[in-house]
Amino acid sequence: MTLADAIAAQAPLVQRLLDGVAEIGRDPPGITRDAFGPGENRARALIAAAGAALGLAASTDAGANLTLRWEGTDSAAKPILIGSHLDSVVQGGNFDGAAGVIAGLGAVAALQAAGRRPRAPIEVLALRCEEAVWFGLGLIGSRCLLARLPPGALELTHARTGRTLAQSIEDCGGDAAALRAGRPLRDPASLGAYLEVHIEQAPQLVEAEAPVAICLANPGNVRHPFIRITGADAHTGLPHRFRRDAALAGADLALELEKLWLAEEAEGRPMAVTIGRFHTPFGHHSLTMVSGGFEMSLDLRAYDPAHLAALEARLGEIVRMVAQRRRVEIALGERSAAAPGPMHPEIIAGLEAAAVRCGLPAPRLNSPGSHDANNFAASGVPTGMLLIRNRNGSHNPDEAMETADLMAAIHVLADYLAV
The missing domain is CATH 3.40.630.10 (Zn peptidases)
Structure with missing residues (x-):
């Protein structure tokens, strides 16, 4: 046969x-x-x-x-x-x-x-x-x-x-x-x-x-399954300059990471950013409250070890920038990685x-x-x-x-x- x-x-x-x-x-x-x-x-x-x-x-x-x-x-x-x-x-x-x-x-x-x-x-x-x-x-x-x-x-x-x-x-x-x-x-x-x-x-x-x-x-990856953002709960009518809005900080972080992704691919360096969990705290969030808490997950991946390390360093810079801009604390939490x-x-x-x-x-x-x-x-x-x-x-x-x-x-x- x-x-x-x-x-x-x-x-x-x-x-x-x-x-x-x-x-x-x-x-x-x-x-x-x-x-x-x-x-x-x-x-x-x-x-x-x-x-x-x-x-x-x-x-x-x-x-x-x-x-x-x-x-x-x-x-x-x-x-x-x-x-x-x-x-x-x-x-x-x-x-x-x-x-x-x-x-x-x-x-x-x-x-x-x-x-x-x-x-x-x-x-x-x-x-x-x-x-x-x-x-x-x-x-x-x-x-x-x-x-x-x-x-x-x-x-x-x-x-x-x-x-x-x-x-x-x-x-x-x-x-x-x-x-x-x-x-x-x-x-x-x-x-x-x-x-x-x-x-x-x-x-x-x-x-x-x-x-x-x-x-x-x-690709290898760096993963943070439980990123926690801490700001301050507040009334819905609070003016913008007084807010420490964790939800907007989460959105800000996500958009900054997408900017990074698009810039890297434009330079011919393939990578990917994935945000799987993205939410205010269950059981505590409300229509009439500025959320002082936010949680999300992140999967960051690339094909070259040096590129992945450089992206992780950029992640740290972006986190610090968003935290300062939004006046919140951002804890990346647990980390896992695959080569x-x-x-x-x-x-x-x-x-x-x-x-x-x-x-x-x-x-x-x-x-x-x-x-x-x-x-x-x-x-x-x-x-x-x-x-x-x-x-x-x-x-x-x-x-x-x-x-x-x-x-x-x-x-x-x-x-x-x-x-």
């Missing part, structure tokens, strides 16, 4: 798994697979069962990540890891993360059907809790694997259960004590490569009329060559999103990514990946692995 025929033969398996994780996460109008909860756990069990049917050896590490291993012809060779995540945001879409785990299984199944056993072992990873919505910190599975958890992370609490990250990991078969030791669960030097397949989070591939792209880099993830040049070239052999157009694109690939790249593991066309972005119920486009990505991935 040719590899192309073997790929085509895996379409029913791939569709069954896509439908399975959708049913597990069903939460109208979208999908919710809660990290370290029933949604992620049931999806993990579905993937584990599919791996067992392919003869893959399953293991769970101290971070409760699932690894499904297929031995190569040379057991001493460094393994090639194919990974992504199974959790989702609340009422998001079905494909963000899950499509990448399923792609790994689809590629292994196709190689087996075609009788093409690679030299190096292949490991399909279902990494825990990639989405930051659950603990205010993202990429947790890969952070655990590579000893990149920030100080205090194991004491963060789950948005739904209230249990700490340490308790949540142990509830799912992990070992928080091993994580506290601060040593990588896998030595990065022992890993041959990390590959990730992920839906694109912007409509660039729709524009390009291509089913798949070769990722050049993922930018440049893809490895040799893997980029190898995936491009595979796409050519498959007869597929595969433009080079930056990904708008940070992914587990960032942590592998930052740890020195050669890293590559394929992006799949997705019409309506991600983190919403309308994610619109076509299974045929996922199959195209699986074809490129399997061809790359078979060389």
Whole structure:
């Protein structure tokens, strides 16, 4: 059987798994697979069962990540890891993360059907809790694997259960004590490569009329989930010169950050600013009161470490300027960060060559999103990514990946692995 025929033969398996994780996460109008909860756990069990049917050896590490291993012809060779995540945001879409785990299984199944056993072992990873919505910190599975958890992370609490990250990991078969030791669960030097397949989070591939792209880099980010602005409550009629209006200070801060964003992009330095939470205090705000309190969140991202550091310095300057202008206090509060993830040049070239052999157009694109690939790249593991066309972005119920486009990505991935 040719590899192309073997790929085509895996379409029913791939569709069954896509439908399975959708049913597990069903939460109208979208999908919710809660990290370290029933949604992620049931999806993990579905993937584990599919791996067992392919003869893959399953293991769970101290971070409760699932690894499904297929031995190569040379057991001493460094393994090639194919990974992504199974959790989702609340009422998001079905494909963000899950499509990448399923792609790994689809590629292994196709190689087996075609009788093409690679030299190096292949490991399909279902990494825990990639989405930051659950603990205010993202990429947790890969952070655990590579000893990149920030100080205090194991004491963060789950948005739904209230249990700490340490308790949540142990509830799912992990070992928080091993994580506290601060040593990588896998030595990065022992890993041959990390590959990730992920839906694109912007409509660039729709524009390009291509089913798949070769990722050049993922942005790193600096996040402040709980920025607090403190002014003074006052009567609605208070003249402007006397006000310490926290709500207007929040608006001011947001607009200054947008000015920064537009100026940077005009100079050819891609970045992004996202404000997800933006509100006066619930239970205290009023139609007839100047609000002395305001809360917001901030995600600041860029593709180059030096650029991201410079943007964070500018953030500090903007905060000081707005605080002085509005006569308020602005506390940025908790901070988390993810390093930018440049893809490895040799893997980029190898995936491009595979796409050519498959007869597929595969433009080079930056990904708008940070992914587990960032942590592998930052740890020195050669890293590559394929992006799949997705019409309506991600983190919403309308994610619109076509299974045929996922199959195209699986074809490129399997061809790359078979060389």
